Amino acid sequence: MKKLINNPDNVIADALKGIAASDKDVRVDFENRVIYRATPKDGGKVAIISGGGSGHEPMHGGFVGTGMLDAACAGEVFTSPTPDQMLAATTTVDNGAGVLHIVKNYTGDVMNFEMAAELAADAGIEVATVVVADDVAVQDSLYTAGRRGVGTTVLLEKIVGAAAEEGGDLASIQALAQKVADNGRSMGMALTSCTVPSAGKPTFDLPENEMEIGIGIHGEPGRHREPIGDAHSVAEQLVQPILADLDFTGAPVIAMLNGMGGTPLIELYVMYAEVIALLEDAGVKVERNLVGNYITSLEMAGCSLTLLRADDEMIRLWDAPVQSAGLRWGL
Amino acid sequence: MSATEVTLDQLAAWLRRFAEIVEQNKAYLTDLDSAIGDADHGANMARGTAAVVTHLDEANTVDALLKKAGMTLVSTVGGTSGPLYGTLLMKMGMATGAVTELSGEEFSKAFHAGLEGLIARGKTELGDKTMVDALTPAIEAFDAALADGADVHAATESAAKAAAAGRDATTPLVARKGRASYLGERSAGHMDPGATSSTYLFDALAEAIGT
Numbered sequence: 001m002k003k004l005i006n007n008p009d010n011v012i013a014d015a016l017k018g019i020a021a022s023d024k025d026v027r028v029d030f031e032n033r034v035i036y037r038a039t040p041k042d043g044g045k046v047a048i049i050s051g052g053g054s055g056h057e058p059m060h061g062g063f064v065g066t067g068m069l070d071a072a073c074a075g076e077v078f079t080s081p082t083p084d085q086m087l088a089a090t091t092t093v094d095n096g097a098g099v100l101h102i103v104k105n106y107t108g109d110v111m112n113f114e115m116a117a118e119l120a121a122d123a124g125i126e127v128a129t130v131v132v133a134d135d136v137a138v139q140d141s142l143y144t145a146g147r148r149g150v151g152t153t154v155l156l157e158k159i160v161g162a163a164a165e166e167g168g169d170l171a172s173i174q175a176l177a178q179k180v181a182d183n184g185r186s187m188g189m190a191l192t193s194c195t196v197p198s199a200g201k202p203t204f205d206l207p208e209n210e211m212e213i214g215i216g217i218h219g220e221p222g223r224h225r226e227p228i229g230d231a232h233s234v235a236e237q238l239v240q241p242i243l244a245d246l247d248f249t250g251a252p253v254i255a256m257l258n259g260m261g262g263t264p265l266i267e268l269y270v271m272y273a274e275v276i277a278l279l280e281d282a283g284v285k286v287e288r289n290l291v292g293n294y295i296t297s298l299e300m301a302g303c304s305l306t307l308l309r310a311d312d313e314m315i316r317l318w319d320a321p322v323q324s325a326g327l328r329w330g331l
Numbered sequence: 332m333s334a335t336e337v338t339l340d341q342l343a344a345w346l347r348r349f350a351e352i353v354e355q356n357k358a359y360l361t362d363l364d365s366a367i368g369d370a371d372h373g374a375n376m377a378r379g380t381a382a383v384v385t386h387l388d389e390a391n392t393v394d395a396l397l398k399k400a401g402m403t404l405v406s407t408v409g410g411t412s413g414p415l416y417g418t419l420l421m422k423m424g425m426a427t428g429a430v431t432e433l434s435g436e437e438f439s440k441a442f443h444a445g446l447e448g449l450i451a452r453g454k455t456e457l458g459d460k461t462m463v464d465a466l467t468p469a470i471e472a473f474d475a476a477l478a479d480g481a482d483v484h485a486a487t488e489s490a491a492k493a494a495a496a497g498r499d500a501t502t503p504l505v506a507r508k509g510r511a512s513y514l515g516e517r518s519a520g521h522m523d524p525g526a527t528s529s530t531y532l533f534d535a536l537a538e539a540i541g542t
Binding site: 083084108114216219 | 361365371373378405406407408409410411413415452453507510513515517
């Protein structure tokens with residue numbers, strides 16, 4: 001294992017120190033491992049929190065800021081945070097208008113957030129939850145824990161964060177969040193595995209000439225393995241399953257071509273050129289896009305594609321100002 | 332003390348021994364989890380069980396001991412193991428009351444309450460390739476041994492054997508819950524990490540009751 005770390009057991013604590021030192025717009029609660037906005041949003045507005053295992057940076061901590069999240073809970077690497085952390089975050093950010101929990105659909109995340117929501121309800125705080133489950137790589141999801149929550153989470157945090165900033169109530173914010181979750185789809189692939197610091201070795205071995213199609217964001221194997229193809233054929237493998245799952249024509253689309261952490265930007269641009277050409281051929285109109293590393297899997301090489309079938313309201317909220325370490329425009 | 336009772340000290344020794352076995356097998360659990368999951372089970376369980384050990388001396392009753400241990404796991408482990416192991420022990424504690432020893436039947440009742448709580452939290456069934464596949468046969472074997480007139484120590488040894496058999500039976504299964512379920516058919520042929528750590532719970536119990 002070659003990593004820029006001190007002790008593998010202290011990676012999260014050490015990284016939180018760096019986040020606190022580098023971003024004057026956030027405040028870090030080191031005991032509970034929660035990242036808050038330095039200046040809380042105005043009273044009377046719905047608060048938005050998310051959280052999950054670490055190792056996906058900038059998600060979620062990098063999306064705490066004006067126009068996006070009020071707080072993010074950091075778990076151990078690839079491990080859901082605990083209910084205590086989420087309860088601390090929920091209690092701290094509640095302005096009396098309620099709190100939305102944005103949860104990615106993993107058994108652990110769902111259970112821990114459920115427990116936190118139960119505890120928050122006992123404390124008299126109104127909590128609504130949206131679960132993101134957008135990964136089309138998961139087939140036969142009736143026989144699994146459901147689809148995984150991946151890239152759509154980033155787009156959802158941006159759009160819902162903007163709506164909360166405008167002062168929407170909890171019911172309308174939850175409905176919007178659900179609409180985004182229902183209309184987002186993702187598909188990912190990997191050229192390499194990644195190494196969890198506490199494990200010290202790669203989660204899986206991928207031979208030099210092979211790629212893994214349909215990976216999630218935890219270094220876990222995907223749908224299947226095959227000989228590596230060129231960017232054009234990989235783009236087809238990402239685009240086709242997404243378009244087969246939902247009709248993306250006839251609506252404005254937000255696209256995110258996301259790097260898994262170990263892929264250079266130049267390759268992401270090569271991939272985006274292939275993806276956008278395939279989408280144009282399929283009659284899909286991409287109105288907004290992101291290309292870069294937004295929801296990563298440590299140093300995994302590879303990428304994922306997320307498409308959101310948006311509407312004018314979502315596009316407007318997408319364009320609204322945002323100021324966070326991971327996304328910033330319009331301010 | 333008769334051989335049909337479990338004392339507070341034995342329960343504390345159980346959790347202490349569980350932490351030791353988990354620590355010794357940390358890398359093995361993570362290897363199992365790397366094959367079909369996300370490579371964090373060993374580290375997470377070691378962190379949580381070590382935290383449990385630091386609170387064992389605070390409790391003067393069985394319910395306080397188990398509830399504190401469960402809450403400690405929930406607040407230190409995260410992932411799926413935190414809520415599941417935490418719920419198991421918390422619900423066990425809620426079922427025992429403020430006593431300092433348990434009869435075999437009372438211990439069985441606590442186990443059933445814990446397992447029911449875990450199943451409700453995890454929405455898991457037998458055969459999903461999870462902890463439940465080791466815990467369920469273990470508790471059944473414990474009950475059967477008591478019904479046959481065995482003492483609690485012998486019953487825990489039966490339970491440990493049944494847990495191991497349940498764990499082994501997870502190997503050919505296709506996972507239907509948790510991170511491994513995303514692998515579909517590719518999850519078959521791998522022993523489940525959660526079922527494996529669950530067997531340690533009963534190995535530790537058999538050792539603690541035997542001393």
